[in-house]
Amino acid sequence: MGNGKIRILIAKPGLDGHDRGVKVVARALRDAGFEVIYTGLHQTPEMIVNSAIQEDVDAIGLSILSGAHNALFPRIIQLRRERGADDIVVFAGGIIPEEDIAPLRAAGIAEIFTPGVSLQQIVDWVREHVTPRGVRT
Amino acid sequence: MVMPARRPTVPTETLSTVPLKVVYRAADVDLDYRRDLGDPGEYPFTRGIHPDMYRGRLWTMRQFAGFGTAEDANKRFHYLLAMGQTGLSVAFDMPTLMGYDSDHPRALGEVGREGVAIDSLADMEILLDGLPLDRVTTSMTINAPANVLLALYVAVADARGIPRDQVGGTTQTDMLKEFIAQKEWIVPPRPSMKLIQDMLVFGARELPKWNIISISGYHMREAGATAAQELAFTLADGIAYVQAGIDAGLPVDEFAHRLSFFFDCHVDFFEEIAKFRAARRMWARICRGRFGAQSPRSWWLRFHTQTAGVSLTAQQPLNNIARVALQALAAVLGGTQSLHTNSMDETYALPTQEAVTVALRTQQIIAHETGVAGTADPLGGSYFVEALTTELERQAWEYIRRIDDLGGMVAAVEAGFPQREIAEASYRYQQQLERREKIIVGVNEFVQPEEQPIEILRISPDVERRQVERTRRVRAERQQRAAAEALARLRETAQSGGNTMDAIVDAVKADVTLGEICDVFRAVYGEYREVAII
Incomplete structure (x- = not known):
């Protein structure tokens, strides 16, 4: 492992099919030089954490627009811990009301992007906060 | 966000990147009135499906x-x-x-x-x-x-x-657009079409007033399709459903009039009006020319419109009231049969009662105060609107030809063709926003750093508990034998x-x-x- 490229799993938990945003973000991250794996839709927390470990990624980016984030995000963090994969950075985006953001961050979501954020801001954040495995100590 | 050195300019192309001229003249329009427009209520219905339009019956709110x-x-x-x-x-x-x-x-x-x-x-x-x-x-x-x-x-x-x-x-029953854009599915495309055929036959036999399928462009547009893609993919889906009904043994005139349509009304005012007019003309020609429908009601494209959820902004949400009003006005000028106006708070959650009331009142103001409902197709004959209508129609026929070449919409969906076209258009548009070639007020221009939060509707977690309890009670208290037999009969069928x-x-x-x-x-x-x- 470790060609120095950041590997990111982009995942869509829950049942909503709104994938316009997630696809645009996945493409922008790929165009920025990261290795991007997109899970497709309707993923359970178990499926997402399994894929992340199998694919040996450095980060998981979650997108949700259905309002189920308070149920699903903490579950993903919990599974990550159970699988001993706390070094995988988890960030998220979607329709997340302001008052839900602090509890989700406290639960272990590193960053939450809400509408109006530019693709460049997401790319810059990943560069700053995610380290590829090869370079990690 | 850094303020730009230059001031934003007015668009020189439509939202869907159709280039715009400064002025349109008679030479930009090549139409035969009877063949291409017709009076309202006359084939090919470019000007509307009813002779008296909203005087006879206002759109359904x-x-x-x-x-x-x-x-x-x-x-x-x-x-x-x-x-x-x-x-x-x-x-x-x-x-x-x-x-x-x-x-x-x-x-x-x-x-x-x-x-x-x-x-x-x-x-x-x-x-x-x-x-x-x-x-x-x-x-x-x-x-x-x-x-x-x-x-x-x-x-x-x-x-x-x-x-x-x-x-x-x-x-709605429009599974093709689910596979393309909305992405809520159960079984694969071909068995989905078979279940739809069952509904078409049941509807023709039992429910003469039910619209079995609402052929929907809305979700494709929201997923990032251009106006021409929305138009083309919706009509191509319609072609697939008419063919499915015919393949199920129904004569076209027995069910085509029970198909209705559902379009988005996005923020580019004239492009949307042109799209609605082109849709009517194209569907009339498809039903009469391609499928040989004889009844004028089979030729009608009746449609519901929803204003564009994707055009609403989380920033400065009160501005959304103005966006919705302009979009609703375009839908009415385009001759919609029914209309949903979005609420200003819908980028955050489902609307509050106050927000939804403003949205409904917006329609009532258009209907009863502005005077636009009194005349059918008021923009018909405008050099600009006619030229744009013809241009969208041209682009849409081109797509429909490509889909026919792929073997029709079911095969095109299986091949991922419309999905890819929409993803491309959506990415192109996002890049235009990033480069500020397209302006969204409050998002990439005229930004206000400090904003007051608005009231939003919260769904109590108690809802899930109450609902789960009821469903479990229903399963526990029903006649188990009758339920099991009904399920077994469904499986056999x-x-x-x-x-x-x-x-x-x-x-x-x-x-x-x-x-x-x-x-x-x-x-x-x-x-x-x-x-x-x-």
Whole structure:
């Protein structure tokens, strides 16, 4: 492992099919030089954490627009811990009301992007906060 | 955000990148009035399907609503009717859209959030309680389990003694656009088309006032399609459904008039009006020319419009009231039969009662104050609007030819063609926004750093608990033998390739749940898995 490229799993938990945003973000991250794996839709927390470990990624980016984030995000963090994969950075985006953001961050979501954020801001954040495995100590 | 050195300029192309001239002249329009326009109410209906348009009948004001449990949604429906709304439109939650009951593990956290949860006949009776089903038409935004929701609606009408031929409404039932854009599915495309054929035959036989399919461009547009893609892919889906009905043995004139359409009305004012006009002209030519329909009603493209959810901004949300008003005005100038106006708070959550009231009032202001409803197709003959109508039509025919070459829309969807075209357009548009070639007020221009939060609707987590309890009670208290027999009969019918509709109606009447019925389809036809395209 470790060609120095950041590997990111982009995942869509829950049942909503709104994938316009997630696809645009996945493409922008790929165009920025990261290795991007997109899970497709309707993923359970178990499926997402399994894929992340199998694919040996450095980060998981979650997108949700259905309002189920308070149920699903903490579950993903919990599974990550159970699988001993706390070094995988988890960030998220979607329709997340302001008052839900602090509890989700406290639960272990590193960053939450809400509408109006530019693709460049997401790319810059990943560069700053995610380290590829090869370079990690 | 850094302020730009230059000031934003006015657009020189439409939202969908059709180049714009500074001025349009007679030479830009090459039309034969009888052949290409016709009076309102005359083939090819470019100018509208009715001679007197809104003087004869105003568009139906139909606000899409639904959240929480059936009780919560029923209360909102009664409120909207009391405020002067003239039709109902039901939004279902994600588990219902995917054919899962509320107590399924995959429903965790989703129950009642983006719409109302409906699992069984008990829920449907509460949802429709006190609503006059023989006088109000109901539109249900339901696709993969549309057959189950139609069966539930019929079961409620039967129980109330309302003759089936008096029951009017719409099920969306447009699975092709689900595979393309909205992405709530159960079984693969070909068995999905077979279940739709069952509904078309059942509708032609039992429900003369029901629109079995609402062929929808809305979701494709929201997913990032251009206006021409929305137009083309919607009509290509329509072609596939008409063919499916013919293949099921129905003469085209027995069901084509029960197909209706559903479009987005985005923020580019004239492009949208042109799109609606082009859609009418193209569909009339498709039904008459391609399918040989004889009845003028088969040639009509009747459509519902919703303003563009994707154009709303989380920033400075009050601005959305202005966006919605302009979009609704374009829909009316384009000749819509029914209209939903979005609420200003919908980028955050389902709308509050106050927000939805403003949205409904916006329609009433257009209808009763502005004077635009008094004249049919008021922009007909405008050099600009006619040239744009012709241009969108040209682009859309080009797409339809490519889809025909791929073997029709079902094959095109299986090949991922429309999915890829939309993803490309959506990415191009986002890049234009990043480069500020397109301006969104409050997002990449005229930004206000400090904003006051607005009130939003919160769905209580209690909803999930109450709903799960009811569904478990229904399953525990029903006549188990009757339920098991109804399910077995449905499975046999599905396996033998017979029409499944009567078996579904019998099953819901025996308190079989939506999830149990959809499990039969999953077992018989398999579950659809998307090849993810980015």
